[in-house]
Amino acid sequence: KQEVTQIPAALSVPEGENLVLNCSFTDSAIYNLQWFRQDPGKGLTSLLLIQSSQREQTSGRLNASLDKSSGRSTLYIAASQPGDSATYLCAVRGSQGNLIFGKGTKLSVKP
Amino acid sequence: ETGVTQSPTHLIKTRGQQVTLRCSSQSGHNTVSWYQQALGQGPQFIFQYYREEENGRGNFPPRFSGLQFPNYSSELNVNALELDDSALYLCASSSHPTGNYGYTFGSGTRLTVV
Numbered sequence: 105k106q107e108v109t110q111i112p113a114a115l116s117v118p119e120g121e122n123l124v125l126n127c128s129f130t131d132s133a134i135y136n137l138q139w140f141r142q143d144p145g146k147g148l149t150s151l152l153l154i155q156s157s158q159r160e161q162t163s164g165r166l167n168a169s170l171d172k173s174s175g176r177s178t179l180y181i182a183a184s185q186p187g188d189s190a191t192y193l194c195a196v197r198g199s200q201g202n203l204i205f206g207k208g209t210k211l212s213v214k215p
Numbered sequence: 216e217t218g219v220t221q222s223p224t225h226l227i228k229t230r231g232q233q234v235t236l237r238c239s240s241q242s243g244h245n246t247v248s249w250y251q252q253a254l255g256q257g258p259q260f261i262f263q264y265y266r267e268e269e270n271g272r273g274n275f276p277p278r279f280s281g282l283q284f285p286n287y288s289s290e291l292n293v294n295a296l297e298l299d300d301s302a303l304y305l306c307a308s309s310s311h312p313t314g315n316y317g318y319t320f321g322s323g324t325r326l327t328v329v
Contacts, residue, residue, distance in 0.1 A: 108257070138317055147221075147305055148258070148320035155315075193257055200271030201314040202248060203307075205257030 127194035238306030
């Protein structure tokens with residue numbers, strides 16, 4: 105059974121710092137992995153989608169990497185801003201086409 | 216291109232009642248999935264619909280049921296509501312049932328059962 109873990113559960117950094125969020129999964133036979141952002145009480149905003157054949161994807165200040173063999177993905181945020189404060193969720197695609205989520209990392213960027 | 220829209224945004228129901236939540240998929244998407252997110256947890260997969268048929272289901276009891284319409288919009292119905300059903304319900308749409316091209320989520324419906 106696929107399980108997704110995100111560490112740390114919460115992270116607080118000063119504005120301008122570069123940071124890394126971690127995601128691990130137990131079954132390396134994934135189809136793709138997607139990173140989302142969730143603001144309090146709101147829906148999910150897709151940030152990056154990495155297919156199983158890819159090693160990384162980039163969008164602006166965000167870079168996500170995927171290492172299937174070790175069951176890990178990282179989301180790198182460069183030059184963090186207070187507006188980046190949110191919960192970041194990673195999800196892998198399950199066998200039914202569904203997404204299996206971690207519990208998320210709650211990020212707080214202090215001005 | 217319109218995104219995924221859900222209605223209502225919030226509602227309060229009494230234990231034992233029934234509720235219907237609605238979702239309009241993103242333009243061009245034929246697959247709709249529903250997720251339940253309890254406070255402080257990641258979303259949990261309820262079920263998925265493709266071309267009006269359920270083609271995947273998570274570990275939820277039969278009192279959670281759904282429909283997909285010819286225009287690919289969808290409903291989630293929950294009967295005999297329990298206090299633990301209080302959660303954010305998220306709808307997601309995709310252009311393919313395999314999810315190979317990723318998912319787009321709506322803003323969710325916050326359900327409170329009292």
